[in-house]
Amino acid sequence: MNIFRPDRRFFLKSSLASLPLLATSAADSQSWAFGEPTPPTTSHVRLSCNLYSFNEPLMKGQMTLEQVIQFCAELGFDAVDPTGYYFLNYPVPPNNAFLYQIKRNAFRLGLDISGTGVRNDFTLPDSVRRKAEINLVKQWTDVAARLGAPVIRVFAGLGKELPINYKRDEVTTWIVDALSECAAYSAQQGVLIVLQNHADFVQTADQVLDILHRVNSEWLAANLDIGSFKIGDPYQQIASVAPYAATWQIKENMFVNGEEVATDLSKIIRIVRESGYRGYLPIETLGKGDPKQKVAAFYEKVKKALAAAG
Template identity: 25%
Template sequence: MDRRKFMNGAAMLGAGSVISGFSPSDLTSTPKPKKIKHNPIGVSTYSFWQFNGPKENVPMELCIEKAAAMGFDGIELLLVQMNSEDNGYLQKLKKQAFHAGLDLMGFSTHQGYLSPEKRYREQNISKTLHQIELAYKLGIPTMRLNTGRWGTSKSFDDLMANKGMEPTLEGYTDEDGFKWVIDAIEQCIPTAERCGVVLGLENHWGLGRTAEGVKRIVDAINSPWLQVTLDTGNFLENREAQMELLAPQTYLVQAKTYYGGGKWYTLDIDYPKIGEMMRRHNYKGYISLEFEGNESPDTAVPKGLELLRDAFWYEL
């Protein structure tokens, strides 16, 4: 009899709970954590070399080995650091990276179209077409592109001391330069499309020193095969505002770090804030670490990986 009274009372308590809008499950319900995914993080082979000594001292094979051991998702190859352009060498690198669990996710190249000499521009167009073919053979989906520089600085050190600014060639203007660069890159688009390689115009001195300059060229060509390679260390003023302007067209982010002090300058880059900005623009692509400091890459590069892992993620 006592048991029956207890069960009836419990039933009435449950009914009262429903009537009052309260459910026992409310006692244990807590907000579930949002599901996130981290952006894949790669590292440029430049990070292990930085043009310090002969490139043979830091071969691509060693860079791939170190990147895999450090826990990166991919590796960006610096073309001038490669020992060969023979297909056998390219396929050897591709095979090694695949077996190490790394994507070959970026191809950093050099070229320039900022010259009044038509022959010079044509040579650099041919050079770019060849580089696109190399990226295709390597299976790399995006390739860094430069506008080139006026070349009026005495040296790269002088250019850096002047914050990347240099005067135009006598008798010419930036307007002339934009026409040359746009015309040259337009001629590279069909090959990029045929090979499936997205060209990423980088904010990298010359007419690409400012976000406005990069965007002007990309918008003028207006092709899905020309986007932006966004370098966090090449805006020396109004960094976040300039990055915001290019974020919607960014196809690859190159993230600079300066452990041990920078080679030319040291920037205090707020990566959590940049990560938040890229999430607003729904960026889910690769972040490529470019270490440009004086500390040993063996200790500095892993610290950069940890920094970028924490900063770049997005909600699923």
């Protein structure tokens, strides 16, 4: 049985063989094998663009997926993270020809595909519908594998309220069972399931960690969405989840005691460093305005914060 632990070195060691984004030199791998501490650094952190930043032009047909990827390459990103519903015929998985064209184009532009994601809900009372949601995640885990994406982002449940006549622990058990099945399947595909805190059924760090501990799989980790902790001090909650994160969503704004404020990027980068995280930091911009301008401006801010951290 796997022993779940908040140890970044353990996570990296167990996942190294299957995650190309985390590949390192033999010397680095040897230091992890002997359990030596990884010094805080941002030198192994790269920037990706979560393509939800372009949700409106993509959904309205004002830009194609290929055009958005081209823009991200020209801006200087190292990777892109395209959510599943920007592919043809979602939720039906696209055919290989379309997937491989996207994969080829990204590669030729010098971009990795750092992840993808789906919109699922494991809090549905109807077990048949929950099974369909599990199958959705499995189908898109296959898509992630064919794209070469190391992670697939999933939700616990889309609603904040409990289903009528059910208690939270019972609903959480549904989520744990679903994620356990998805993680067992994703292990066969070499893709990590990453649970996103999204201010829905999962609203706090404790709720994220409870689910991760109960599933207890090295193929399930956190997708740390810094803008979706809306209760209390988000920086404390982010720091507690950071050792379990396999990917992030870095946003312009956060909620401090329920009030929306600009993200203190220096604090976030400090947390990233102290957690020993190595991999991609996808950024995501939201709200009104030209996404090209918003993404470009935020990209520069995050780059400067990373440079300042050393």
